[in-house]
Amino acid sequence: MIKLTRPPEPAILCENAENWTKAMLELVEKYDGYNKIPSSEKEAALRNYRHDDIRNALRDSSFGKCAFCEGIPAETGFPEVEHFHPKSIYTDKAFEWTNLLYSCKACNNSKLNHDTQQEPIINPYDLDPGNCFTYTDIMMEAKAGVNHVIADKTISVCGLSAKRLFSARGAILVNFRAFEADLREALDDFYLARSTQNKMKRAAKINDALCTIEELAKPSAKLSNYCSYLLENSATYQEAKRRLQEYTDENM
Structure with missing residues (x-):
């Protein structure tokens, strides 16, 4: 994981985020919870955060690599737009530019709906990970110091020392x-x-x-x-x- 610089918000998101968020929150209210929304309606309401303009801007700012493990998602065919704060918990942030990252499917699936506000992990757009990690052979470990706890949690949540x-x-x-x-x-x-x-x-x-x-x-x-x-x-x-x-x- 390396420090990333977030680019300007894509025009498609600037122009539509408010309406997309409103529609999503209306579904949450209608069905009394995010997890109760029928899959077809949920997908129709959420698909816009994966718009090519959004995905491409995130990909370029991440050097074409997963923001977490630094692997190349395009090599495996599974690049995804990931919500740092999970949309299932923080649905109001589903279309928030600062909540989106470019990720591989493996890291995204490992992270799932981990509550990043209650148990923070490193967001490479906000915190420089450069001095947070060390290694023993090919195993990533949290470096001792002020960021040890959040670094250790990041490794665990994203599976950064997994066999993959x-x-x-x-x-x-x-x-x-x-x-x-x-x-x-x-x-x-x-x-x-x-x-x-x-x-x-x-x-x-x-x-x-x-x-x-x-x-x-x-x-x-x-x-x-x-x-x-x-x-x-x-x-x-x-x-x-x-x-x-x-x-x-x-x-x-």
Whole structure:
């Protein structure tokens, strides 16, 4: 999970949210409760929050990834518009722009109707998750500190340490270790270089290796929070960054 910036509210929602909400609340009153509304009428009243303009704006702001697990919903065919505060409890927020996120079906189903006002979880549009999580191998854990409780609840509610994410994190870990090995080799070659020309060539090789490995942690990359953790805890990466900066400073 990474920090997201919410884009401007789509025109379709600005123009219609009030009327759509009114119609939905009228159904709740008519049938004496959200869960008592017949499925066909409920679907007809709710379908508009999945409008393409709304979905696309949320998808783009989330870099095409699930706002919770950072997986790519389009790869599985199950991208959804998710209500942060569940519409079954907070029906008046069913068409509220700040209540909508882009999600994969797995996270949405895991979260279900969890009451996020009574038991808060992280909304990545509101709270920066960057310093909320840590990992043991491929298992996500809540980091100690002021946000530990809400981070732990987020992992539990959204299933962020579920088996479904093991393969994706495992594949990234394998790629990362391979990139890290390439970086170690480039760094060792740099230390062995004697001539100015060879130093320069091998410094360029380190820079290329750094650029490659840093691609994994860009916001648009899958599971970039996990990748950022790997970078922060890689002694080889930190050494290479430091040594390249020293070499650059020495030769400016």
